[in-house]
Every structure is written in C-alpha cells, then in structure tokens.
Amino acid sequence: MGPSAIVASGLTRHFGSNEAVAGIDLDVAPGEVYGFLGPNGAGKSTTVRMLCTLLAPTSGTASVAGFDVARQPDEVRFRIGVALQEAALDPKQTGRELLRLQARLYGLRRAEAEQRLDQLTEMVDIGDALDDRIGTYSGGMKRRLDLAAALVHNPELLFLDEPTTGLDPVSRNRVWDEVRRLNEELRVTIFLTTQYLEEADVLCERVGIIVDGTIAAEGTPEELKRRIGTDVIIVRVGGDAEEARQAVEGIEGVGSVDVHDDEITIAADDGSAAVSPVAVALAERSVKVRDLTLRTPTLDDVFLELTGARFDPGTEDDANPEPEEARR
Amino acid sequence: MTATTAPATIPTVGVRPRRAGFVADVISVAGRAVRSIPREPESVIPALIIPVFFFVVNTGSLTDITSQIQDPGFSYKAFQLPVAIVFAVTGISRASTLVTDIQDGYFDRLTLTPIRRPALLLGLMVADFVLVVALAIPVLLLGFAVGVRFETGFLGVLLFVLLSASWGLVFTGFPYAIALKTGNPAAVNSSFLIFFPFAFLTTAFVPKELLSGWLETVATYNPVSYLLDALRSLAMEGWEGAILGKGVLAIVAVGVVSFSLCMAAFRGRIRAGA
Numbered sequence: 110m111g112p113s114a115i116v117a118s119g120l121t122r123h124f125g126s127n128e129a130v131a132g133i134d135l136d137v138a139p140g141e142v143y144g145f146l147g148p149n150g151a152g153k154s155t156t157v158r159m160l161c162t163l164l165a166p167t168s169g170t171a172s173v174a175g176f177d178v179a180r181q182p183d184e185v186r187f188r189i190g191v192a193l194q195e196a197a198l199d200p201k202q203t204g205r206e207l208l209r210l211q212a213r214l215y216g217l218r219r220a221e222a223e224q225r226l227d228q229l230t231e232m233v234d235i236g237d238a239l240d241d242r243i244g245t246y247s248g249g250m251k252r253r254l255d256l257a258a259a260l261v262h263n264p265e266l267l268f269l270d271e272p273t274t275g276l277d278p279v280s281r282n283r284v285w286d287e288v289r290r291l292n293e294e295l296r297v298t299i300f301l302t303t304q305y306l307e308e309a310d311v312l313c314e315r316v317g318i319i320v321d322g323t324i325a326a327e328g329t330p331e332e333l334k335r336r337i338g339t340d341v342i343i344v345r346v347g348g349d350a351e352e353a354r355q356a357v358e359g360i361e362g363v364g365s366v367d368v369h370d371d372e373i374t375i376a377a378d379d380g381s382a383a384v385s386p387v388a389v390a391l392a393e394r395s396v397k398v399r400d401l402t403l404r405t406p407t408l409d410d411v412f413l414e415l416t417g418a419r420f421d422p423g424t425e426d427d428a429n430p431e432p433e434e435a436r437r
Numbered sequence: 438m439t440a441t442t443a444p445a446t447i448p449t450v451g452v453r454p455r456r457a458g459f460v461a462d463v464i465s466v467a468g469r470a471v472r473s474i475p476r477e478p479e480s481v482i483p484a485l486i487i488p489v490f491f492f493v494v495n496t497g498s499l500t501d502i503t504s505q506i507q508d509p510g511f512s513y514k515a516f517q518l519p520v521a522i523v524f525a526v527t528g529i530s531r532a533s534t535l536v537t538d539i540q541d542g543y544f545d546r547l548t549l550t551p552i553r554r555p556a557l558l559l560g561l562m563v564a565d566f567v568l569v570v571a572l573a574i575p576v577l578l579l580g581f582a583v584g585v586r587f588e589t590g591f592l593g594v595l596l597f598v599l600l601s602a603s604w605g606l607v608f609t610g611f612p613y614a615i616a617l618k619t620g621n622p623a624a625v626n627s628s629f630l631i632f633f634p635f636a637f638l639t640t641a642f643v644p645k646e647l648l649s650g651w652l653e654t655v656a657t658y659n660p661v662s663y664l665l666d667a668l669r670s671l672a673m674e675g676w677e678g679a680i681l682g683k684g685v686l687a688i689v690a691v692g693v694v695s696f697s698l699c700m701a702a703f704r705g706r707i708r709a710g711a
Contacts, residue, residue: 163545165708186551187454197542201473213465214550216455225452242476258546262454 112175114139114266114298115160119169121322122155129155131322132169137300137315139265142292144313145302146408148420152322153302154194157270160300161191174266187215190259194270194302196251197258200244204235204254207243208261215262222261229257232287249280256287266298267291273308281308288312306408306420316408318415325415330408337406337414338364340380342387344373347397356394360386367413371399374413376406454551462552466560470531471567477534481568484529488576492521495642496583512673518580519668520641522597523661525576526569526605528632531561532612532625539620539706548707558703562609569605573598585672593671596681600671603688604664608632610695617702635661660687 115137122130130152137143145153158164160173162182170177176184199207208229212222230239233253238246243254252272259267269288273281289312291297303309309316310330317327326333346353350368357375358366362383364376377383380403391398412420457465474481500513538544547557577598587593612628619625638655639662640648648656656662667684670677 161549163548183551186549189549191546191549193542193545195542197546199469199473199538199541199543201476202469206469206472210465210469211546211550213457214462214547214552216457216461216551217452221452261452263452 112139113137113172114141115143115171115173115300117156117160117169117171120156120159120166120171121168122152122159122164123167128322130159130166133319133322133324135171135317135324137298139298140292140296141315142288142299142301142313144309144316145300145319146304146306146309146316146412147302147319148304151319153304153319154270155322156319157191157193157268157300157302161189161268162186187262188264189266189268190262190264191268192252192255192259192270192272194274196248196255198243198251198255201242203242204233204239204246205230207254208239208258211258211261217262225261225263229260232260233257249276249283252276252280252284253287256284260291264297266300269299269301271302271304273303273305285312306412310408318408318412320416326411333408333411334406337410338376338378339405340377340383341404341406341410342375342377342380342384343402343404344375344387344391345371345399345401346373346391347371347399349396352394353391353396356390356396357387360390363387365414369413374410376410376414380404456551459553459556462556463560463563466547466552466556467563467567468560470534470561470564473531473534474564474568480533481529481572484525484572485575488521488524489579491524492517492576492579495520499642512585514580514583515585515672516644516669518577518585518672519597519601519665520636521576521580522573522601522668523604523636523641523664525572526601527608527636528612528629529569529572529605530565530609530612532609532616532628533622535561535613535616536620536622536625539616540622554703554707558613558699561613562606565609566602566606569602570598572605573601587672588675589671593676597668597671600664600667600684600688604691607688607692607695608635610692610697610699614695614698614702617699617706620706635659640665660691663687 113136115135117133117135120130120133120135121128133152133156145156147153155164159166160171160178162178162185165179170179172178173185174188176188178185202210205226208226209222212225217225233256235246235250235254238250243251246254256272272288273284276284285308288299288301292299301308301313313330315327315329316333317324318333319325326336344353350371350373353373354366354368357363357373360383362377362379364378366376367374375383375387384401384403388398388401409420495517496514535544538547544557548554577594587597589596611631612625615628616625638652639659640656641661645653645656645662663683664687667681670680674680
C-alpha cells in the first residue's frame with residue numbers, strides 16, 4: 110500500500126471563540142472508504158472543507174493525495190472530487206452545460222470532455238433530462254448530477270459530505286451503490302461524512318466518530334461495536350431508570366450499563382445467558398419493564414457509550430453551529 | 438439494501454486534468470454568464486425601460502425650456518442621449534448571480550477546480566461588458582430615431598458605445614464588492630443606490646453653467662459629469678481631445694476605486710480557502 114491518501118495532524122478551525130474543529134488526527138489509506146460520523150455541528154463539514162482546500166485551518170496540518178492542503182492547494186484540487194452537503198449546482202444551467210463547464214475548467218479537451226460526459230451521463234442515469242435546466246431536477250437527480258460533476262476529471266480521492274441527507278430511501282440506496290462501485294471498481298478513496306449510523310455501518314471500512322470537534326473513537330464498525338460487547342440488552346422501564354441500573358449492575362456477564370431517559374442499555378458478552386438474570390433482578394426490585402430486547406450492538410450504542418446520549422443528528426445544531434464563514 | 442437500477446458500467450476513461458489556462462478559464466466563466474442572461478430577462482428588461490422612460494420624459498418636458506436659454510441649434514435630445522445610455526449601462530452586473538452562486542454553493546464548486554481565481558470574477562465582467570454593449574445599442578437606435586446625429590460620425594458612435602460600456606464595466610466593481618463581502622442578495626440589490634449620487638448630482642439634466650450653489654460644486658467633482666461631457670462632445674461638438682481625455686480619466690479613476698474594493702472583497706472571500 111502506498112502513502113496515505115489523507116493525513117491530518119492536530120487540525121483545528123476556530124470561528125471567533127467557537128472551536129468548530131478541535132485538533133483532529135487522520136490517516137486514511139488509498140482505496141479506503143472512511144466514514145466521518147457525527148451529529149450536525151460536530152465539525153464534520155468544517156473538516157471536509159479544510160481537507161478539500163475551501164477553508165484554511167487555524168492550526169495543524171493536512172495533506173491530501175500527498176500534497177499539503179494549505180501550501181499546495183492546486184495540486185490537491187487536481188486530485189480530488191467533492192460533493193458538498195448541499196448539491197452545489199447552478200439551477201439555470203442544463204445538466205450538460207454544467208458538466209461541460211466543469212470539464213473545461215479541469216482542462217479537458219473538447220473530444221475528451223464529450224467522451225467523459227457520455228460516460229458520466231450513463232452513470233448518473235438522468236436520461237433526456239440532462240438537457241433540461243437543473244432547476245427542474247428532483248433532489249435525487251441533483252445529487253447524482255453533483256456526484257457526476259465531482260467525477261468529471263477522474264479524481265483519485267472523493268469527498269462526499271452527507272451525500273444522502275434529505276434523500277428518499279430509493280435515492281439513498283442508489284447513491285450507496287454508486288459509492289461502492291466507485292470504490293470497488295476504480296479504487297477511488299472515499300472520505301464520507303454522514304449523520305446516518307446505518308450509512309457508516311454499511312459503506313465504510315473505518316469510521317471516525319466526531320463529537321464536539323474531536324474524534325471520540327475510530328475503527329472499523331465491528332471494532333467499534335466490540336467496544337460495547339458481543340450483545341446488547343435494551344430495557345425500557347416504566348419507573349425509575351436509575352433504580353433499574355442499580356438492579357442490573359454487578360450481574361455476572363453484564364458489562365457497561367448506560368441509562369438514557371427510560372431506556373437502559375446493557376452490554377453483555379453473552380446476551381442470551383444474561384437476559385434471564387437481568388429480568389429476574391429487575392423483577393426483584395419491582396421495576397416495571399415495558400419491553401426487553403436482545404440484539405447485537407449498533408454504532409448508536411457506541412455513540413451512547415461515548416457521549417452518554419443517543420445519536421440524534423439534529424441535537425447539536427445550536428450547540429456548535431458552523432457559521433456562514435464555514436461555508437466559504 | 439434494496440436493489441436499485443444502476444448503470445452497467447462505471448466510467449473508466451483515463452482523463453487527466455490539467456490547467457486550462459487563464460484565457461480559457463475566463464472564456465468558460467464568461468460563456469456560462471452570457472448563456473444565463475436570456476434566461477433571466479427580469480434582470481435586463483428594467484435596464485432597458487428605465488433609460489427610455491427618462492429619455493422620453495426629460496426630452497418631452499425640458500426641450501422647450503432649454504431651447505429658450507441655449508444657443509440656437511442646441512439639441513436637448515442629443516444632450517440627453519448620453520444620460521439615457523449611462524442609465525442603461527450603470528449598475529448592470531452579474532453580481533446577483535454571484536450571490537446566488539455563493540448561497541447555493543456553486544461558487545464553492547467553481548473554487549474547488551484549479552481555475553485561476555481572478556478568472557472567476559473577470560469572466561463575469563466580460564459577460565457584463567457584452568451585456569452593456571447590447572443594452573447601449575437599442576438606446577442609441579432610439580436616439581437616432583428621434584433625430585440625434587453624431588458630429589463625429591460612425592467612429593464617434595463606436596467610441597460612444599465603447600466609453601459607455603467601459604463606464605458600465607467599471608461601475609460593476611461596486612455591486613461585485615458588495616456581493617463578495619456580504620453574500621447577501623438584498624445588499625446587492627440596494628447597491629443601485631450608489632448610482633443615484635453618481636447619476637443625478639451631475640450635469641445630467643442641464644448644462645453645468647445652469648447649475649448653481651452646492652450642486653455645481655458636487656457636479657464639478659463628480660466623474661460622471663466628465664463622462665457625460667465626453668459622450669456629449671462626440672454627438673454635439675466633434676472630436677475634442679481634452680474633453681474625451683477627461684472622460685477617460687473619470688472612468689479610470691472610478692475603475693481604480695471600484696476594482697480595488699472588488700478585489701479586496703474577492704481576496705477576502707477566497708482567502709479562507711488558501
């Protein structure tokens with residue numbers, strides 16, 4: 110394996126007194142699909158904007174495709190494709206005009222650009238609508254065109270900032286398919302931010318969970334889930350959840366116990382064996398159990414363990430907003 | 438995951454990105470901006486209606502009065518034609534498009550490419566120049582239709598259009614500066630207010646010798662007065678080098694200020710992105 114596709118060291122970005130990104134270290138291998146998972150305002154988009162040269166870091170360093178983002182931004186731009194959070198398109202152009210312009214700005218010759226357009230048109234599968242104004246496109250079509258615009262110059266590294274936010278399930282699956290195919294067939298390195306746990310789980314080889322501008326945990330989805338244990342028992346109770354926590358803590362085979370509102374998440378190496386003792390312990394304390402579920406851990410459970418709160422994509426909107434400046 | 442329809446092959450052509458070159462970048466950006474003009478007629482139509490309105494109203498209401506106090510042979514229509522042209526070409530820019538691009542993220546998409554940064558702005562200005570030339574022509578034809586003739590002939594007409602369009606171009610620096618600084622469409626729309634002192638505190642309606650008091654003083658220092666003098670000289674007087682020179686200097690002076698503001702705002706907008 111060659112040198113890293115993305116390396117960041119102590120990357121920070123301040124907006125006034127707000128520290129949107131607070132010292133991030135990254136090492137993404139060529140050909141990897143790396144997921145950056147976190148709620149709104151956690152610093153995902155700001156990090157992406159720094160890595161793709163749209164925003165200068167306050168401190169720290171980062172290199173992408175082997176080039177420093179601050180000192181060699183053009184070298185980086187030649188090698189990356191970017192699909193930002195909102196499809197960055199001009200509604201008054203047609204899809205074809207937009208792709209042609211994109212090709213020209215990357216220096217593609219006319220024949221080369223037309224050939225590339227034919228290929229991308231097939232990929233985005235927009236059909237005759239490619240000659241319609243982009244303003245008439247559906248959300249899914251805009252996303253696919255945005256992706257095609259990011260791929261015009263055949264980048265070796267693709268940044269996708271929340272590529273499926275706001276899409277219906279069918280369009281979301283379609284974007285997932287395209288991401289997989291780009292990675293598997295062309296070995297494009299993909300850096301993906303998402304606020305969807307499932308997306309990170311199914312698409313990414315490694316996931317970094319970002320909370321309040323720092324990476325709270327990093328690893329493969331399986332590694333992260335193994336932090337919790339092999340199984341998870343979820344109990345929803347009708348009464349005092351703290352009482353229930355005390356009832357189950359200390360039971361043999363029970364690992365960490367987290368309480369969130371009326372829900373208790375119990376990590377266990379052997380969930381089947383721990384279910385009965387847990388149920389008995391709760392009954393002995395007269396805890397009213399509304400339901401009890403045994404399942405394997407999810408990234409949501411990892412997030413709960415890291416932060417003490419269930420993953421809610423929108424919860425941090427006001428806590429750590431990315432100001433207008435971050436959108437430059 | 439649900440199965441979805443997907444194309445059978447992934448694009449595999451080995452295209453290699455390279456610098457297109459500054460001129461090619463400018464042409465690409467300008468081409469997109471020019472294409473968008475007929476798709477936004479609402480941004481162009483007022484620029485045609487307003488000068489025609491003022492020309493018709495001013496000549497209709499003031500021709501008789503000026504004929505009483507000016508030398509015989511003085512044509513108030515020829516005197517007003519440069520005003521109409523200046524009204525047509527001033528404040529016309531793609532600045533509102535630029536703001537929309539910033540808000541929609543399309544400006545980011547463009548800056549993510551290896552385009553030479555100044556081409557992003559220069560391309561829009563080239564499109565503006567094309568547009569203001571196009572706007573000057575119908576107003577000029579209206580002047581011809583009502584009997585205005587040029588003492589300097591066809592070459593004078595060409596210079597008349599060139600000076601007008603150059604003025605329109607240098608004035609675009611102001612709305613672009615506001616667009617880049619604020620990213621706010623309302624602020625860009627209100628940039629038209631800058632035009633009022635430039636346009637009205639001048640010799641727009643009567644010759645300078647008929648102005649008095651503070652208005653005469655302001656008009657003396659207003660560059661538009663010298664632009665109007667230069668344009669009027671082409672129509673009414675003939676080739677007057679000194680007057681034309683002052684008109685060109687006025688355009689250059691405003692251009693230095695407006696483009697300085699514009700480039701400062703542009704650098705501020707893209708500075709964050711290295």
